Amino acid sequence: MLPSAGVLMRTIIAGSRSIHDYEALCLAVQESGFEISLVISGAAGGVDALGERYALEHNLPIERFPAEWNRYGRAAGPMRNRIMAQHAEALIALMHPTSPGTKNMIKNAHQAGLKVYAKIIPAGN
Known part of the structure; x- marks a missing residue:
């Protein structure tokens, strides 16, 4: 289900x-059909960095949530x-x-009731 036109959303x-295809x-x-009001980023490389680039090129604010790997170890990603x-x-x-990290993000998004658009990119692209 896509959002109604004109509804601005805080979007992760x-x-x-390993995806670098802007x-x-x-x-x-x-x-996705989403109208983004703000980009939320996990502050990692790959798609997170592409999302920040998208925000900058479209004059959208960015909220960064870097994982605290040193403090929480492997639990840091799912916590973030x-x-x-x-x-x-x-x-x-x-x-x-x-x-696995993106699958976890999608699971958390569904559990939180977010609208989700997920696309699989073949390995090597």
Whole structure:
């Protein structure tokens, strides 16, 4: 279900760290139908960085939620994902077929009632 036209949403842009295709991200934003008021970023490489670039190029504010790996170890990513989901209304995710961190973000987004648009990008792209 896509949002009504004109509804601005705080949107997480997240995904695989090995995806660097900015055009694919722009297409995903367009396909989602989401009207973004603010980009929420996990402050990682790959899709998170592409989302920040998108925000800068479209004059959108950015909220960064870097994972505290040194403090929480492997639990840091899932903790960060839960926190981001609590601050958002939508998620745009680009991922490779096997992407555990992005799958966790999608799960958290669904549990929080966010609108979710997820797109699988074949490995190597």
